[in-house]
């Protein structure tokens with residue numbers, strides 16, 4: 001079986017990215033798993049990958065834990081990070097890194113020393129963010145500048161958030177730090193998150209967006225005016241990398257540039 005990501009139906013959104021549309025959530029998750037496999041296959045050494053939380057990544061993880069991905073991806077070459085995290089222990093069901101470990105990282109040949117979760121056991125969340133930034137620099141061997149991930153997976157909330165950059169919050173405009181603690185009033189919580197400059201320095205960024213509940217927001221993000229405080233997903237614009245939107249038909253339903261005819265062809 002070919003593990004490569006199929007292209008899906010493609011819409012060119014120029015600087016806002018390339019949209020690839022898949023039939024349903026299952027096909028979308030399979031395409032995401034294929035994109036991870038492709039990205040690792042393209043690298044000669046380590047592949048630096050940031051995972052996201054959310055429902056589609058969970059299905060992607062289940063697929064990665066099975067053949068053919070389990071047996072064909074060069075798992076030991078992956079340096080695995082996360083785009084954001086809740087301030088909970090890894091054994092919490094809410095932990096993005098815990099979820100990924102349980103779903104696939106513990107079931108494939110990943111190198112435990114290359115799994116780099118946010119340090120949520122640290123008692124000060126701001127310190128945890130600083131430590132994560134330091135860890136990123138250490139693993140990349142980069143003391144200054146912005147490290148270049150090979151692939152960053154992102155999700156998009158129905159309020160337009162991505163990572164833990166929620167509408168109207170301070171971290172959207174962070175330009176110096178690689179990772180911060182971001183207070184999110186509507187959640188009454190503070191989350192750990194990578195910042196836009198890190199994601200925008202990546203070689204490849206892939207949003208995974210599924211379901212009809214995301215259709216209106218996706219259309220606003222891709223077709224509407226840019227207002228990053230209102231729709232933080234719009235701040236993601238890789239400066240010298242590829243921006244992909246892997247979406248399902250339900251999420252794509254309101255896109256203005258989709259030229260399907262009335263029969264859906």
Ligand code: 6PG
Nearest residue numbers: 053054055084155156157162163
């Ligand atoms: C998280 C992510 C968050 C997520 C979106 C979309 O850990 O929750 O940080 O940004 O990707 O909320 O999540 P779904 O794909 O589950 O809708």
